[in-house]
Structure formats: C-alpha cells, structure tokens
Amino acid sequence: MSFANKVVIVTGGSSGIGATTALHFAKEGAQVAIVGRNDSKLKNVAARISKIGKKPLIIKADVSKDDEVKTIIKNTVEKFGKLDILVNNAGLIRSAAVVDENFVEIYDEVVNTNLRSIFVLTNLAIPHLIKTKGSSTLRSFAPSGYAAYGVSKAGLNHFSRVSAMELAPKGVRVNVVSPGPVETPIFENTGIDANWEEVINLTALKVVTQTDEIADMILYLASDKAKSITGSNYVNVLLT
Template sequence: MMDRRLEGKVAIITGAGAGIGEAIAHKFAKEGASVVVNGLADDPIEDVAQKIKHYGGKAIAYAGDVSQEFHAQNCVQTAINAYGKLDILINNAGVFLATAETQDYPVEVFDETIRMNLRSAFLMTKYALPHLQKTRGNIVSAGSEAGFNGLAYNTPYGGTKGWMHSFMKGVAVEQAKHGVRANCVCPGAIDTAWTHKEEGPMNTEMEKTLIQATPMGRRGTPEEMANVYAFIASDEASYVTGALWLADGGVTVAKGAVGKETPFWLRSEPKGELRLDHSREGLENKETQSRM
C-alpha cells in the first residue's frame, strides 16, 4: 500500500463544500491530513466533514465567506485551535456566475467575481503565511486554463485566473526565503455544476464547444484534480514552486475542435475511488445569469 503522502499535515481547503474543493478535502484526508473544510454558510461543508470522519479521516467545518477579513482570520485560527499548526492552504474558493459578451456583462456580477475569486485568496494567503512560515508549508491556489487562454463570454473570470497565476508566482519568489512554496493547479473543463447547462450559466453551445476543444474529448473529474493538488501539496513536490500546473486535458495546446477525433471509448471519465456526494452542487443557492 502506498504511503500516505500528507500524513501529519494540517490543511485548509476553501470552497470545499462541492466540486473540486470537496474532492480535495476527501483526498487530503485519505492521504493522512487533518483538514478544515471551509465554505459559505449554506454550502454542505458539515456533510463533507462528517463524511470524511465517517471514512476514518480528520475534519472540521468552518462556515464563513473568506473574502471578508473577519472570516479569513477566523478560518486560519480555527485550524490552529483545532490542530495546533498549519501546513497547507488550498485557495479553491471562487465563483462562475454569468455568461455574456463583455459589453453585456453585469457590473454587479463582475464585482462579486473579483471579491470571491481574488480577495478571498489574498486574505487567506495573508493570514496563513505567518503559520506556514513556521512549518515551511505551502499554498496551492486554483488557477485555470482560462488564465492562460482567456475565456470568451466570461472574460472577467479568465482575468481573475490570470491574476491568481501572477499572485502565486510572486508569493513563490517572495516566500522562498521562509521555506514556503506557492503554486497553482490550472484545470480545464471539470465535471462540476459550472460546466453543465442544467446547473450553471453555460448554454448548450458553450457546453458542446468546451468538450470539443479538449483533445481528450471529455471533462476532467474533481478527483483527477484532487490527485494533482495532493502531489503538489506534498513533500514529494519539494522542488516545485511558482508553477502553473496545467491539468486541462490538453486544451491549452490544442488548435480547433480536436476532441472530435478522440474515439468515444476513450472519452469516458475514470470512476475514481473517492466517495463524493456534492460534485455538481457548487452553484446551489447561488444566482447565475446567461445573457446569450
């Protein structure tokens, strides 16, 4: 049996009530970490934490919007109070609330996207760093292929991910002298609420294009992303800092609808091992818009 690569580590995962965040929380606990499952008050974070404990892991939930300074500080302090230290910060919290051409994009949604995607990561990083310096820990933030390529019909979202990429590279250089690493995982289209027309703001054409533009001809799974996070957050990646780790099914290097060329039998998502209950609930209780 493979050694548990995060044994004895303490991790905070923001936005951990559903989708990729839920998968990261389960994966980290399975790898031996004690986790703080953060999300908004109406996110199923208590259920995620209880399921982790049911399967033998260590988890506590912290409900609070970490784009607010009070909750960012308290979330970090919750980890210290419960576990005595902090080794890993996962800046996963973020939103994808609207699709529209830029001239039609709602200003209030732009403001909310900036707050939830950027301010949360800045505040959590700010308040986690003094503790990460003590443990020579690391930060892994949610980048995106959209931060490399831009994203039509939600240009502000791609912009926030470009900011996240630069932010983590700057933190990596600045904090290396303290023994702290900082990296991004940059997913492509993942099988969550964000990429399904039934649950999010994408329409049928966007959803179809998203898949066809991916050479592997399918969405990634939350567990596939969690596997990448687990490696980068572990001591196995001790020489990895300032990296933008693409996990996008090849979409960044693709040209055209190359997914059409992939045979159907290769397009199936791997079943995985994690028992996830909220993979496609990331937009529940959240208002989304489509102006297309």
Template sequence: MFAKEGADVALVARTQAKLAAVAKNIEALGRKALVIQADLSKEADTATVVPKTVEHFGKLDVLVNNAGISPAGSLTEGTVLQAYDEVMKTNVRAVIQLTSFAAPYLAKTKGNVVNISSVVALRPCKNPELLPYFVSKAALDHFARCAAVELASSGVRVNTVKPGPVDNDFNSNNSLGDPKVIRQTLIDATLQGFIATNEEIGGVILFLASDKARSITGCNYVMDNGWTMVSHE
C-alpha cells in the same frame, strides 16, 4: 483525498449541508474535520478561517485556495464592473487575504499553498459575459508567482493548478444555460474528447502539497484535456 493520506482537514464553504457531507466522509476515514461555514466574498468571514483552523489543529501545513465564482458581465451591456467587483472579491482578494493570514503558520511548518486557477487565464474570452472570470484567473496566476517569490525565503512553496473543463457542479450550476448542453460543449472543446474528474484534479493538488513536490514552486500545472490546443473560434 487528503484524509486518505492521513491529513486532518478544515473545510470552508457557504453551504452547511455540503460541508457536513464531506466532513462525515473524512471522519469515516478516521481523520478529523473542522467545518467552517463562511462566505469568502466577505472580509470578516475570510478573516476567521486561518485562526479557527490553527486554534483547532494547532498548526497549518497546506492552504488550498479553491473557492471561485463566475458572475456574468460584459462591456457592451454595461454590467462588467458589477460582475468584476463580485468575482474579484472571491477569486482573488480572498486568496490574497487567506495567504497573508496563513503565511506565518506555513513558515513554521515549511508548508505550502496550492491555488486553483483555470486555463481561461491563457486565452482571450470568446464569451463576453465571462470576461470578469477570465481576468480574475489571470490575476490569480500572477499573484501566485509573486507570492512564491516572497515566501521562498520562509521555506513556503506556492503553486497553481489550472484545470480546463471539469465534470462537477460548478458547471451544472452555471447560470449560462442547460447543464447538459454546457457539459457536451465542454467535451467537444477538448482535444481528448472527455473532461477531467474531481479526483484527477485532486490528485495533482495532493502531489503539489506533498514532499514529493519539494522542488516545485511558482509553477502552473495545466490539466485541460488539450483544451488550450484546440481552436475555439
């Protein structure tokens, strides 16, 4: 979607095949794609992302922090700390690290950051095994607000998109059960009776990253098909 609007894009993920497929689509639109294979749970990998991007493109306009994992762990089973440490490395620490590295370059371009959080940050966790994930997204939300305050004097905006259920492979790869059952459960939990698409979420990210949103910073955009308005007892 960014490439369609004329952007060159650095792509960061663990899976080479997926990176290559997206890069091919971007190049088919006449834009440049830089593939960076990295595991953002590893500090050394994360540290390479911004330098490689700036070296290749000469600047940085937008940072989209989208990587996220959801390991299971609960208080009563004694697995919460292991899951917490794992999820925080990717969902929060990597975001802070990338934003810190990106900030000087974004200040030069008057660019911005868009963080991908989740509506689970707004409600207590009903499934005990998802507690670490819920906590990580709440932490991410507050980091974004604090970062917006600190970076405002540099002309850098920081905003957050909070999806509810989305029809993508984050849910289909979930280790908590049958993907079809999980998908239907997510649909049933919404007010509208359907869940968002990647393109719908991407459209809001693109808006927040654009000059059309120049007056928006420190904000959380909820896109959840009414999930937060339905009782989940």
C-alpha cells in the same frame, strides 16, 4: 503520499474539486478544515470524511468577506495548533460582456471572490506556513467569453509567481493547478446553460476531467515529492 500530522485548509470544500481534495488529504492522514458557504453540503462532505476515521473542521464562511476569512485561519489554528497546507480552491464564475450594464457589478463579485479573497487568506496564512515550511496551492482556469473571470485568474497566476519568489527563502512553496473543464456541479451552481457534451468539443483531447485527477495533482504539489517545485502552473486540459 502520507500527510499524517499535517493540517490542511481547503476552501470551496463543500463540493466538486474541493470536496474531493479534502477527502484525499484525509485518506492520507491529514487533519482537514473544509470551508464553504453551504452548511448542508459541508456537513455531507464532513460525514464522508468521518467514515474514513477523520473528523474535519467545518468552517462556514464567505471568502469574499474579510471578517469571515479571518475566522478560517483563526479557527483552524485554534483547533489543530498549526497550518501546513492552504488550498485556495473557492471561486465562482459569472458571465457578463464588457458592454453589459451590469459588467462592473459582475466584475466586483467575481474578483472579490476569486482573487482578492486569496490575497487576504494567503496573507493571513503566511506566518503559519512559514513556521511549518508549508505549501499553498491555487486553482486557475479562464474560459473565453468571461472577461471578469479571466481577469481574476490571470491575476491569480501572477500573484502565485510573485508569492513563490517572495516566500521561497522562507521555505514556503506556491503552485497553481489550471484544471480546465472538470465535471462538477458548476453549471447548476452558477446557472450556466451548458452541458458537458458541448464542453468536451472545446478541449484539445476531447475529454472532461474528473475531480480525482485534480485532487491527486494538488496532493502531489503539496507533498515532499514536489519539494523542489514552486512558482509552477500545471495546465490539465487545453482549450482549442
């Protein structure tokens, strides 16, 4: 797959799936804007991309804040002149039972980052994606026991289907990748007391996916090889 002359935004691009996806797009010739909150991690990913001959645009932004989301689209288009592909990868996971006193607080934090931010970012990106007949890919996975997180991902799945129908006549495709457990720094980043050996036993195939596999799927869905695919949700790993 070649993405020469394509411009890609990857949110949550400072680590994990986002960082790997940004690297894969750059290897295939794309100009990439990587978005994240951790400046040092973003610079680390940018250095890795630079080694393969591409100079990415670093955008330090919190996607839960509307003003910062606006800079993502603005800075990308000013730098590269257009936008072809939007990868809504940024997200966080928090645990709170419905009976917990802080449940609503956790719900607001999770939904603002995992769902509302995608509404805002996609809305701002659509005029540019229509011009380029572009593609939007969203990432979804909802483990049991995390009500707010599950709601955010259920909403994301429905949003993708509605967006796919609305944007299809305009030549823009929208798809979802539901990766299941992927070996990333998510446990360390969110303070969850778990390990991958425990997670493996929760999956149907007894496997934890690597980021390369998810990045390959995202690139496929964004490529001309998937030009007839929209409104789909690709589930990578089933939980038992």
